[in-house]
Amino acid sequence: MGYKVAVVGATGAVGHEILKTLAEREFPADEIVALASERSAGQQVSYGEDDVLDVQDLARYDFTGVDIALFSPGAKVSAEYAPRAARAGAVVIDNTSHFRMDPDVPLVVPEVNPQAIADYGKKHIIANPNCSTIQMVVALKPLHELARIKRVVVATYQAAAGAGKEGMDELFNQTRAVYVNDPMKKEVFTKQIAFNVIPHIDVFxxxxxxxxxxxxVVETKKILDPSIKLQATCVRVPVFIGHSEAVNVEFETPLDEVEARAALKEAEGVVLIDHRADEGYVTPVESAGEDSVYVSRLRSDPTVDNGLSFWVVSDNLRKGAALNAVQIAEKLASDYLAA
Incomplete structure (x- = not known):
C-alpha cells in the first residue's frame, strides 16, 4: 500500500517538475492529486509519460486522507493552506519562503541535515530551502566536516526560471524583441534581463x-551551522534554467585542494568535474535536467588563511526545488511514516 500525495501549485514550473520527479523516481504513491487556484481548475497536467491528472481547486479541496502534500503555490497561498492541510493530517513539504525560519519547522536538505526531518511533528510542516542555498550547502557540507567553515563569500548567477514561468517568458520575449526591433517590455524583472545582468533579486x-x-545567510545558518558567517551578492542572469555560484570559503583549520577534492568526489549529491582545460567545467546548460550539484574550478585562495574557491552549478527547478522536496518526501516515507 502506498501514499496519497497532493501537489499544490501543480500548474506552475516547480509543480510540473515535482510531478515529473515523483514519476521518474517511482515514489510509492497510490494516488496523486493535482491542486491549483480556481482559475486553473479543470486543466490537465502530466504525471509521468502516460498519466494525465485533472487539476482540482485548492480552495475547495479537503485534505483528509492525504499523507504528504508538496506545496509550491507562492508564500501567501502556503501561509493559508499549508496549516489547513497539516490540520487534516497531511505532512506538508513547502517550497515557499513562508515557513523556512519558523523555529518549529525543520528546514531540510537531505544530503546535509536529514536528521532534522524528525522534528516535522511540531507543525506537520517541513520547509524546502531557497534554491540558491540548497546547491551551496550540498557542496559545503563535506568540506565543513573536514575543516569547520568560518566564513563564506558567494556571488550567485541565477536563472530566469527562479522567477517562474513568467520570468522565463520575459527573457524569451525580450531576447526576441532585440532581434526583431520590437518594444522592450519589462514586467517581471526590475530591469531588462535579455543581454543583461541584474544585481537585484527580491526586495531590498x-x-x-x-x-x-x-x-x-539565515538558511545556511539554520541548515548547516549557526556560527558560519556569510556574505552573498545575488544576481539575475539571462539564462533560462540553472543557477551558478562563485563560492569563496575560509576555514578555521587548513584544508588543501587534495583533501577537498577527495571529499567532494565522495559526497552524496555532488559531482566534481574540474579539469583545468577548455570545457573542463560545468555550466548551467549542462546542469539543466540533471539531479546533481556540480562543482568545478576548485582552487586555493592565497589571500586568506585556509581559503578555497570553487564554482557550483545546479538545475534550480530540479535540485533547487522539486527534487529536494521529493527527496524529503522519500526520507519521510521510509523513516517516519507507515504506508
Missing part, C-alpha cells in the same frame, strides 16, 4: 542587502 532590506541574499 534596511542594510542594503536583498531578501534573496538574506535568505542565503
Amino acid at each position: 532590506m534596511d542594510d542594503g542587502s536583498t531578501k534573496e541574499e538574506w535568505k542565503m
Whole structure:
C-alpha cells in the first residue's frame, strides 16, 4: 500500500517538475492529486509519460486522507493552506519562503541535515530551502566536516526560471524583441534581463542587502551551522534554467585542494568535474535536467588563511526545488511514516 500525495501549485514550473520527479523516481504513491487556484481548475497536467491528472481547486479541496502534500503555490497561498492541510493530517513539504525560519519547522536538505526531518511533528510542516542555498550547502557540507567553515563569500548567477514561468517568458520575449526591433517590455524583472545582468533579486532590506541574499545567510545558518558567517551578492542572469555560484570559503583549520577534492568526489549529491582545460567545467546548460550539484574550478585562495574557491552549478527547478522536496518526501516515507 502506498501514499496519497497532493501537489499544490501543480500548474506552475516547480509543480510540473515535482510531478515529473515523483514519476521518474517511482515514489510509492497510490494516488496523486493535482491542486491549483480556481482559475486553473479543470486543466490537465502530466504525471509521468502516460498519466494525465485533472487539476482540482485548492480552495475547495479537503485534505483528509492525504499523507504528504508538496506545496509550491507562492508564500501567501502556503501561509493559508499549508496549516489547513497539516490540520487534516497531511505532512506538508513547502517550497515557499513562508515557513523556512519558523523555529518549529525543520528546514531540510537531505544530503546535509536529514536528521532534522524528525522534528516535522511540531507543525506537520517541513520547509524546502531557497534554491540558491540548497546547491551551496550540498557542496559545503563535506568540506565543513573536514575543516569547520568560518566564513563564506558567494556571488550567485541565477536563472530566469527562479522567477517562474513568467520570468522565463520575459527573457524569451525580450531576447526576441532585440532581434526583431520590437518594444522592450519589462514586467517581471526590475530591469531588462535579455543581454543583461541584474544585481537585484527580491526586495531590498534596511542594510542594503536583498531578501534573496538574506535568505542565503539565515538558511545556511539554520541548515548547516549557526556560527558560519556569510556574505552573498545575488544576481539575475539571462539564462533560462540553472543557477551558478562563485563560492569563496575560509576555514578555521587548513584544508588543501587534495583533501577537498577527495571529499567532494565522495559526497552524496555532488559531482566534481574540474579539469583545468577548455570545457573542463560545468555550466548551467549542462546542469539543466540533471539531479546533481556540480562543482568545478576548485582552487586555493592565497589571500586568506585556509581559503578555497570553487564554482557550483545546479538545475534550480530540479535540485533547487522539486527534487529536494521529493527527496524529503522519500526520507519521510521510509523513516517516519507507515504506508
